[in-house]
Amino acid sequence: MKVKFLAVVLMAILISGISNAQAIKEDFKPSTYNQPLSQYPQVNSQGYARFRIFAPKADSMRVTLGLGGQGGTVLKKGADGYFTGTTAGPMDEGFHYYHLITDGGVFNDPGTLNFYGSVRWESGIEIPAHDQDFYALKNVPHGKVQQVLFPSPSTGEPRRAFVYTPPGYDKSAVKYPVLYLQHGWGEDETAWSNQGHANLIMDNMIAAKKVKPFIIVMTYGMTNRSVRVNGVRQFAVDTFKTVLLKELVPYVDANFRTIATRNGRAMAGLSMGGRETKEITLANPEVFAYWGLLSGGEYAPADLKGKMKPKFLFISAGSKEDRSKTIPKAETDLKAAGYNVATYISNATAHEFQTWRRSLLVMAPLLFK
Structure with a gap:
């Protein structure tokens, strides 16, 4: 009987394998x-x-x-x-x-x-993706993504950022709020426009009147050189915080038409960029009013106690990430403590750019309200 049973099981596995192979279109x-x-x-x-x-x-x-x-x-x-x-x-x-x-x-x-x-x-x-239309290149007015080089006395070398300005920026005198949007570990300032299609996501939402136009600034966040050899655990935010707050933000405010106030600034980041965002916003809540963590941790009421209150918090992850299980409680706790917070779980994605593209799509209309 055992021999017959084993034969049946093996035949079922074989048939299943053939079936799966045939199922590939x-x-x-x-x-x-x-x-x-x-x-x-x-x-x-x-x-x-x-x-x-x-x-x-x-x-x-x-x-x-x-x-x-x-x-x-x-x-x-x-x-x-x-x-x-x-x-x-x-x-x-x-x-x-x-x-x-x-x-x-x-x-x-x-x-x-x-x-x-x-x-x-x-x-x-x-x-x-089934929902790829939101970052498709469409026949709509397009903004610009331009490279800027800004001085960085703290690192002793010029640094680079990419700046997205919305459609119509060059033809108006309007001042815009700014989102400082950070990449993840091992990536650089090209990631959000190349892999993330942040500019196309914004162009499409602006054309559909789903979002208030704003500037996006993307710069290199891995200022600690040891991280390139020793990995993300050796990363320290302090050097990048100096670059961002003392050098980049003043440069952007001086060279672009920005709303140069706390209420005109947001900071968000994916993965390691979320870690940067969390540490910098908590230490300098007077600089940014809108904070976003994309697969980059969570805020808790204890983190925020005694600090200048953010106008809005956003937390997201992919459904295949472990942190997706803890985000609902984080949202409940923050709302119970009186904070304006929204969360998002990207269905059937993990620690990857489809999660972060969707997160930007959901977060962007909620900024600068």
């Missing part, structure tokens, strides 16, 4: 981030990703993108010298970093564009 299309004329990587309507890379002299290749706990996707070499493989299952919607492990070395996929993350330029792939 062969409607793969090149990723939107591919290099010109590159056909791979590709994604299908279910969220699977497929890779094909020419490396005739290589012996092994693995793509770090794949289902959790499986070490990525192993590519198989064909007689034509191409390594090919498909993820074992569908990926979360949105943007993902990845790289190749080829014969033990780390390389980028030559078929796709590179994005700064994990303290290096990584390959990137976009899994089309």
